[in-house]
Amino acid sequence: MPRNRTVDEADELLARLGSLTVRARELAELQRSRVELAVALQRGMLPADLPTAERLRLAARYVPAYDGLDVGGDWYDAFFLPDGRVGLSIGDVQGHNIEAAAFMGQVRVGLRALASVTSEPGELLARTNDLLVSLDTELFATCTFMRFDPVSGEVESARAGHIPCVWATGDGRSGITEDEGGPPLGIQEGTVYPTAHYRLTTGGVLVLVTDGVVEGPSLNIDEGLGHVVRLAGIAAVAGMGADALAAAVIKVSSLVGHEDDAAVLVVGHDGAEEGA
CATH class of the missing domain: 1.20.5 (Single alpha-helices involved in coiled-coils or other helix-helix interfaces)
Incomplete structure (x- = not known):
């Protein structure tokens, strides 16, 4: 050659x-x-700051998935309502792509906008659901919305297909809420969402999470929620701050065995005013 x-x-x-x-x-x-x-x-699309008020302690953590474009639609939100109470939401849009993230923004903005009309959690989720159905999209979202009174510690909550929240009290009790809930948002028009009522006592906490925190190939949802219950119970008894508890809970996501979005919202209460 x-x-x-x-x-x-x-x-x-x-x-x-x-x-x-x-x-x-x-x-x-x-x-x-x-x-x-x-x-x-x-x-x-996540809030830059969380509301501050006497006797209210809020903290949040969010960890996105970094596996290629495996970006989903997890969110948390907290904002003042017209009557001085605080609206709290957490949720997860089906899917892991830019469309899911954009749809998440629509859900979050829709909740905020409609909360100026009605902040009763069950009615608010029902109206948001009808709005999303009217968009004629194949996407849907799970969501928990709470209306919290920082003065009295009273909590009203409604769930749309979302994971129940974890609670703990300063006297050592802890567990998972057992409210009825309803189907995810954006599936069927005219859905009814029951509202549950709770009261946060002095030192009490509520922990709201998305499924990326507590469920995956290496951890089933009962085990994951069990981890969060134990952390919340320890935090409430020890008087741990909301921020420290949120940081501890988000670490549970490292046990689930996959790269999914994960969001945590912690709500704490320092107790009602005398005579409230």
């Missing part, structure tokens, strides 16, 4: 390898940009 032919073939091979390398770098950069955009979109 002539020497110049061998050299030409080698040069051609090197050129092809160089072209493939450039293309691979371009694709990697595009993927990185898409992931950053998706995560920024999701983070940008």
